[in-house]
Amino acid sequence: MKTSLLSVMMMLLPLLFLVVITGWLVADQISARMVLIYGFAIFFGWITAIIFGMTFKTLPFIVWNKVYHDKAGLGKTPNPKDLFSNKLFILMVLIYLGGFILFIAGAYLADTYLLNFAAAILLLAAVLYNWNVMKVLFHKPKKL
Secondary structure, eight states: OHHHHHHHHHHHHHHHHHHHHHHHHHTTOOOHHHHHHHHHIIIIIIIHHHHHHHHHHHHHHHHHHHHHTTTBTTBOOOOGGGGSOHHHHHHHHHHHHHHHHHHHHHHHHTOHHHHHHHHHHHHHHHHHHHHHHHHHHTOOOOOO
16 A cells, blocks of 8 residues: 555656656757656656555455455454565565666766666565565465
8 A cells, every 4th residue: 555655656756757858848958868767757666666566455365365265254364465575565665766766866867887786776676576476476375
C-alpha cells in the first residue's frame, strides 16, 4: 500500500519534468538529457513503483488462495502478507529509490560513472525484488 502511494507521488515527478521540458521547448532550449530524464521518471519511477506495490499486494493473496483455500477455517493459517519478507521489501524499495535518484543525477550531469553505478544499484533492487517474488511463489504450506 505504501509503495502504491509512493507510485502516486512519483507520478508527479514526470509531470514536473514535462513542465520544465515544455518551458524549455518554448524557449528553444530543450535538452536531450531532460527528455531522457522524463522518460526514465515515467518508466522507472511511476510504472516500476506501481509494479513493486501491486506485486506484493496481489501475488501473496493469489498464492495464499491456492495453498490455503481448502485449509481456511480448519486452523490458523498465515496471512498473505506473511508469505514475503517485509524487511527485504523495505530494503528493496530503499535501494531502488537510491538508484533512481542517482540515475537521474547521472543523466542530468551526463556522468557515465554515476549512471553505471546507479544502474548497478537498480540491478540490485531487481535482484531483491525477484528474490522476494520467488519466496512467495515457492511458499510451502505450514502444518495445521
